[in-house]
Structure formats: C-alpha cells, structure tokens
Amino acid sequence: xxxxxxxxxxxxxxxxxxxxxxxxxxxxxxxxxxxxxxxxxxxxxxxxxxxxxxxxxxxxxxxxxxxxxxxxxxxxxxxxxxxxxxxxxxxxxxxxxxxxxxxxxxxxxxxxxxxxxxxxxxxxxxxxxxxxxxxxxxxxxxxxxxxxxxxxxxxxxxxxxxxxxxxxxxxxxxxxxxxxxxxxxxxxxxxxxxxxxxxxxxxxxxxxxxxxxxxxxxxxxxxxxxxxxxxxxxxxxxxxxxxxxxxxxxxxxxxxxxxxxxxxxxxxxxxxxxxxxxxxxxxxxxxxxxxxxxxxxxxxxxxxxxxxxxxxxxxxxxxxxxxxxxxxxxxxxxxxxxxxxxxxxxxxxxxxxxxxxxxxxxxxxxxxxxxxxxxxxxxxxxxxxxxxxxxxxxxxxxxxxxxxxxxxxxxxxxxxxxxxxxxxxxxxxxxxxxxxxxxxxxxxxxxxxxxxxxxxxxxxxxxxxxxxxxxxxxxxxxx
Amino acid sequence: xxxxxxxxxxxxxxxxxxxxxxxxxxxxxxxxxxxxxxxxxxxxxxxxxxxxxxxxxxxxxxxxxxxxxxxxxxxxxxxxxxxxxxxxxxxxxxxxxxxxxxxxxxxxxxxxxxxxxxxxxxxxxxxxxxxxxxxxxxxxxxxxxxxxxxxxxxxxxxxxxxxxxxxxxxxxxxxxxxxxxxxxxxxxxxxxxxxxxxxxxxxxxxxxxxxxxxxxxxxxxxxxxxx
Numbered sequence: 001x002x003x004x005x006x007x008x009x010x011x012x013x014x015x016x017x018x019x020x021x022x023x024x025x026x027x028x029x030x031x032x033x034x035x036x037x038x039x040x041x042x043x044x045x046x047x048x049x050x051x052x053x054x055x056x057x058x059x060x061x062x063x064x065x066x067x068x069x070x071x072x073x074x075x076x077x078x079x080x081x082x083x084x085x086x087x088x089x090x091x092x093x094x095x096x097x098x099x100x101x102x103x104x105x106x107x108x109x110x111x112x113x114x115x116x117x118x119x120x121x122x123x124x125x126x127x128x129x130x131x132x133x134x135x136x137x138x139x140x141x142x143x144x145x146x147x148x149x150x151x152x153x154x155x156x157x158x159x160x161x162x163x164x165x166x167x168x169x170x171x172x173x174x175x176x177x178x179x180x181x182x183x184x185x186x187x188x189x190x191x192x193x194x195x196x197x198x199x200x201x202x203x204x205x206x207x208x209x210x211x212x213x214x215x216x217x218x219x220x221x222x223x224x225x226x227x228x229x230x231x232x233x234x235x236x237x238x239x240x241x242x243x244x245x246x247x248x249x250x251x252x253x254x255x256x257x258x259x260x261x262x263x264x265x266x267x268x269x270x271x272x273x274x275x276x277x278x279x280x281x282x283x284x285x286x287x288x289x290x291x292x293x294x295x296x297x298x299x300x301x302x303x304x305x306x307x308x309x310x311x312x313x314x315x316x317x318x319x320x321x322x323x324x325x326x327x328x329x330x331x332x333x334x335x336x337x338x339x340x341x342x343x344x345x346x347x348x349x350x351x352x353x354x355x356x357x358x359x360x361x362x363x364x365x366x367x368x369x370x371x372x373x374x375x376x377x378x379x380x381x382x383x384x385x386x387x388x389x390x391x392x393x394x395x396x397x398x399x400x401x402x403x404x405x406x407x408x409x410x411x412x413x414x415x416x417x418x419x420x421x422x423x424x425x426x427x428x429x430x431x432x433x434x435x436x437x438x439x440x441x442x443x444x445x446x447x448x449x450x451x452x453x454x455x456x457x458x459x460x461x462x463x464x465x466x467x468x469x470x471x472x473x474x475x476x477x478x479x
Numbered sequence: 480x481x482x483x484x485x486x487x488x489x490x491x492x493x494x495x496x497x498x499x500x501x502x503x504x505x506x507x508x509x510x511x512x513x514x515x516x517x518x519x520x521x522x523x524x525x526x527x528x529x530x531x532x533x534x535x536x537x538x539x540x541x542x543x544x545x546x547x548x549x550x551x552x553x554x555x556x557x558x559x560x561x562x563x564x565x566x567x568x569x570x571x572x573x574x575x576x577x578x579x580x581x582x583x584x585x586x587x588x589x590x591x592x593x594x595x596x597x598x599x600x601x602x603x604x605x606x607x608x609x610x611x612x613x614x615x616x617x618x619x620x621x622x623x624x625x626x627x628x629x630x631x632x633x634x635x636x637x638x639x640x641x642x643x644x645x646x647x648x649x650x651x652x653x654x655x656x657x658x659x660x661x662x663x664x665x666x667x668x669x670x671x672x673x674x675x676x677x678x679x680x681x682x683x684x685x686x687x688x689x690x691x692x693x694x695x696x697x698x699x700x701x702x703x704x705x706x
C-alpha cells in the first residue's frame with residue numbers, strides 16, 4: 001500500500017499560503033483587479049441563464065451525464081483507446097507527472113524537436129511541462145494570449161480560464177516593450193493583441209510540435225474536442241507536423257450527443273458566452289491526400305491522483321468537473337486573495353477539492369480551511385459538484401487522527417494532538433448539562449487566567465475571554 | 480504491469496457496481512429547444528453570428544459571386560485562396576480572375592507552402608457544411624479540397640452558407656446527421672464549429688478581435704428569395 005509518490009514538482013501550497021494571501025489582501029491594485037474581474041464574470045454568466053428553471057434542468061442533465069460517464073470510466077477509457085487507435089491517434093498512459101513528461105519529451109526527441117507551441121492546457125501546467133521541456137533543451141511556448149503574457153512575466157496563471165487576470169494593460173504594455181524586440185510601449189489593447197499575434201504567428205509557422213489540452217474526449221467516435229476563442233488551439237493542433245494532446249483520465253464521455261449540453265454549460269458558466277468562437281473536433285491525423293493537419297497525433301492520459309478520488313463514492317464527484325472556473329468567479333475568498341495565493345495549479349474552490357488528490361494532503365491540508373462555506377461554489381457549479389460538502393469531508397481527512405489504511409494520501413497530515421484533545425474535551429463538556437454548568441461557572445470565575453495569545457485566533461482577532469457573568473446568571477438576575 | 484494496466488485496474492476495482500440510467504439528452508432538447516421554421520432559424524442564426532462580430536450578406540444563386548467581389552473590393556483584397564475543385568470555388572475562380580483578383584488554389588501539401596499561407600494570403604473562401612441557429616454557428620468539415628488551415632490562417636475568411644442547411648441546435652446537427660455512428664457516418668479528421676472571427680479578452684477583460692485566427696469572418700448567406 002505504500003506507493004512511492006516522489007515529486008520533483010515546484011508546488012509548495014502549504015508553505016506560505018497565509019503569507020501570499022496576506023500580500024494580496026494588502027495590495028489594493030490586485031484586490032481591485034480580482035474584484036472587478038469576478039464581478040464582470042458573474043454578471044456575464046447570470047445574463048446567459050435568464051431562466052432559472054432551464055438552468056436547473058440543464059445542470060441536472062450535466063450532472064447526470066458526468067456521473068453516468070464516470071460510472072463507466074474504465075470501460076470508456078478502453079473504448080476511447082480502441083477508437084482513437086483505429087483513427088490513427090497514438091494513446092499513452094501516465095500515472096505520474098514525471099511519466100507524462102517523459103512520454104511527451106520522448107516524442108519530441110524522436111522528431112528532434114526544438115520548438116513546441118502550446119495551446120491552453122491546465123494539465124500541462126499540472127505536470128509542469130514547461131520546466132521539463134526547458135531542462136531538455138526544448139522551447140515550450142504558450143500561445144494563448146493570457147498564457148503567453150504570464151509566461152513572458154515568468155509567472156503562473158492566476159485563473160484557469162483567464163490566466164493573466166491579475167495584470168493590468170499597463171503592466172502588459174511594459175512587459176511587451178521590455179521583452180519583445182522592436183516593440184514600443186503601447187497600452188492600447190487591440191495593439192497589444194496584434195503584437196502578440198505577430199510574434200506567435202511566426203512560431204506557429206516554425207513549430208515542430210503542437211501541444212494542447214482536451215475538453216471532452218468522445219469514446220464512441222475516438223474524437224478529441226477543444227473549446228477556445230482565439231484560434232491558437234486550432235493553430236497548435238493543425239499547423240505543426242506533430243500534435244500531442246494531454247488530458248486527465250476523467251474527461252471522457254461515451255457519446256458525441258453528451259457533448260452539446262456540457263459544452264453549453266461550459267461556455268455560459270465560464271465566460272458568459274453562449275458559445276465559444278471555435279469548437280475543434282479532432283478524430284485523426286492527416287489522411288493520405290489531405291494537404292494539412294499533423295502527420296502524427298498523440299494523446300497522453302494522465303492519472304496523477306485522479307484514481308484516488310475515483311475510489312471513494314463521495315470524492316468521485318470531484319471528477320465531474322468540466323473546468324469552467326465558475327466556482328472561483330463566485331468565491332468570496334478567491335475574489336480577495338486571487339489565484340496565486342493557493343500555490344496550486346487549480347486555485348479556488350475546485351482547486352481546494354482536486355489538489356489534495358494530485359499533491360497529497362501533506363502539501364494541501366490547510367487549503368480547505370480557506371472557505372467560509374457560504375455555498376456559492378456549489379450553487380453555480382454547472383455539473384452540481386457538492387463542493388461545500390467535499391470541503392468539509394477533506395477537512396476531516398486532513399485533521400483527523402492518522403489512520404492505518406487511509407482513503408487519501410496524507411490523511412491526518414494536519415492533525416494536532418493538542419487541538420484534538422481540546423475539541424474532545426469541548427465535546428464532553430457540551431454533551432453533559434451538569435459538566436457544562438460546572439465548567440462555565442469556573443470559566444466566569446477564572447476568566448483572568450485566559451492567555452492573551454491564543455494561537456491562530458489572536459493573529460488577526462482580539463483574544464477570547466469568558467464573560468464575567470454567564471447567560472444563565474444574567475437570566476437569573478432578571479427574575 | 481504497465482501504467483495503463485495499473486490505472487485501469489485501480490479504476491475497475493473502484494467502479495460502482497451499478498451504472499446510473501443513460502442521460503436522455505434528446506428529451507431535454509425536445510422540451511427546451513422547440514424546432515423553428517426556416518425563416519426563424521435564419522433570423523436567429525444571423526442575430527447571433529452578427530452579435531459575435533461576423534459580417535453577413537444575404538445573397539442568392541445568381542448574385543453571390545458579385546457580392547463576393549464587392550466584399551473583396553470594399554476590403555481592398557486582391558488575392559483570394561479558394562478551391563477550384565468545388566462548385567462554388569470554380570464559379571468564384573472564373574468570375575474573379577476576370578475581374579483581376581489573384582485566385583490561389585491550395586494544391587500542395589502545407590509543407591511546400593507554409594510561408595505563402597502564413598504571409599501572403601489575405602483572404603479565403605470556403606463552403607460551410609451547415610449551421611446552427613441557437614448560437615449563430617457555422618459547421619465546417621475541412622476536406623481534401625478545402626483543408627483545415629484555409630479557414631484559420633488567412634486574416635479574412637469568407638464562407639458560403641446555404642440557408643436551407645441551418646439546424647436548430649448542435650444536438651440536432653449531430654443526431655440528424657448521425658455523427659456518432661462511425662459505421663455509417665465517420666467524422667472527418669477535423670470537424671469545426673466556428674461562431675465568429677477569432678477573439679480574446681485576456682487583457683483586462685477587454686474584447687479584441689483577430690487574436691490568432693481570422694480577424695474578419697464574412698458569411699454569404701444563400702437564400703432562395705433574396706433580391
């Protein structure tokens with residue numbers, strides 16, 4: 001049962017979460033950026049769902065589609081593999097980020113690749129492919145405008161749909177002027193986009209490898225579906241001679257007819273668009289006689305902890321996610337601390353419930369406590385993932401006493417014998433009226449003994465102290 | 480055991496013993512997306528694709544090449560990538576060449592003409608297989624004659640669409656054409672839905688057109704009764 005999970009990844013979510021969150025909260029510009037962007041995205045989503053009855057029935061359908069397909073996941077993965085193979089797409093399996101990187105870099109080496117252009121792929125962020133490629137001497141260039149900006153600034157995305165949401169146009173103007181040869185400062189957004197277009201067009205033309213993610217993989221037809229607005233996803237999957245797609249094992253649907261409801265929920269929930277500009281369905285490499293399209297198409301199926309979530313009925317619901325980002329757009333915590341504070345690939349509510357499976361609770365135990373459990377994330381989730389319920393479950397997994405055969409890697413990582421003892425004592429006292437009366441009487445008499453510093457509580461709050469008179473005493477005085 | 484077998488065996492060991500009932504996607508669309516008549520579908524299609532910044536011209540079989548010429552002239556485009564093997568491509572080729580437009584065909588594999596495609600072709604003309612009214616969407620099935628990059632790389636993409644081929648929804652297109660049935664109707668290597676010119680809002684949520692694909696999308700909507 002002791003599996004080796006050695007990671008060479010650079011995520012250190014548990015370290016410094018509080019400090020990073022504090023920095024953002026103290027920065028009025030960043031706070032304004034996130035608040036403004038989240039308000040904008042919430043309004044746009046709301047405008048797409050004017051009819052609450054329709055929204056509810058479509059969410060139920062989305063949930064049903066995802067649960068049906070997850071229930072059949074192992075069968076569907078085999079069906080997908082068989083149909084992709086029949087279509088000429090080569091399928092690879094990876095349990096860990098290291099394995100996925102090795103597969104991708106192996107394909108690059110086979111083609112003596114120097115330049116890889118990348119369409120937006122959160123799974124490639126998850127495995128830190130750019131690091132691995134750089135170490136192997138391959139330039140991995142992000143081509144989604146937001147990802148390109150973030151990469152140029154040597155940062156990571158702060159939002160899964162809008163990666164550069166934390167940056168102002170003035171910052172981007174400065175970044176372009178300083179880093180792109182021959183570019184003068186301009187903060188005109190159209191001009192900035194045209195600069196990015198020019199730079200990246202040359203790269204699309206020259207690239208040896210195109211890498212992309214996958215939004216839906218259709219088992220019955222052996223088709224990879226990609227959702228995007230910019231056209232860079234189509235460029236990456238069409239212009240270079242080799243296309244490598246990477247996806248988590250959960251993004252499978254059995255039938256093509258399962259796609260329209262999920263696609264509609266995705267774009268309307270994510271950015272408030274009734275549809276994205278492009279929906280790209282790839283069912284094979286270039287056929288004899290065709291004049292373009294890649295000569296080779298590969299799909300890498302990544303587990304990276306997803307099978308752990310799959311093994312538990314409640315935790316399996318995490319895998320229903322279609323990565324729209326609506327939960328973070330509506331999260332009062334995300335809106336205040338932004339995406340970087342979390343330190344994980346996936347920030348916000350979905351990040352808090354998926355990251356423990358990818359990185360272990362050792363590295364993520366505290367993340368689930370960064371929630372007021374207000375329930376907004378669960379309410380807007382287009383596939384009805386009960387996110388608040390899962391946050392509570394993960395808190396239990398994190399802070400309960402370590403067990404012999406835990407469901408989750410790192411179970412009990414946040415356990416503190418002292419805090420557990422305090423809560424046990426609390427429970428005992430509150431379960432017995434006589435004990436409660438005695439202890440509260442003692443508390444009101446010995447209130448001066450309460451320490452001024454009370455761990456995490458007094459970091460940002462005044463100390464707790466029992467009142468001189470109990471409620472019971474006050475009521476008695478009135479009579 | 481390799482990674483594949485380990486992943487599959489973990490999933491199999493954990494898979495629920497019963498599979499929930501198959502989702503009734505068709506029922507949802509039947510009850511929430513009533514079928515519209517041809518005129519309403521044209522109107523809806525046009526409304527949404529124009530909202531997404533596409534330029535739509537109503538044309539008929541007699542005048543569409545003239546309109547195409549007008550569009551090119553208005554945009555000062557003197558070169559057009561088209562497919563002379565198709566019926567519409569042949570007609571446009573003949574008429575436009577006479578009018579002095581340089582018509583280029585996509586005859587070589589892209590490896591032999593990448594630089595031309597990326598740097599020298601200002602516009603392209605392709606057909607559309609069909610369209611979707613609900614979202615204002617073109618369905619393109621690139622093929623040997625009209626390959627994938629034709630609708631992506633040139634800064635202006637002009638599409639000829641037969642107004643009789645507009646479906647109510649994406650679901651209706653898939654189900655009535657039987658896309659899911661690989662025995663009877665295998666999908667092409669690349670099928671596309673296109674709902675406007677390329678765009679992005681990645682800088683401060685400000686919408687900008689012409690991100691990586693076409694900056695302009697022009698639809699010539701072929702209607703029987705258009706004047």
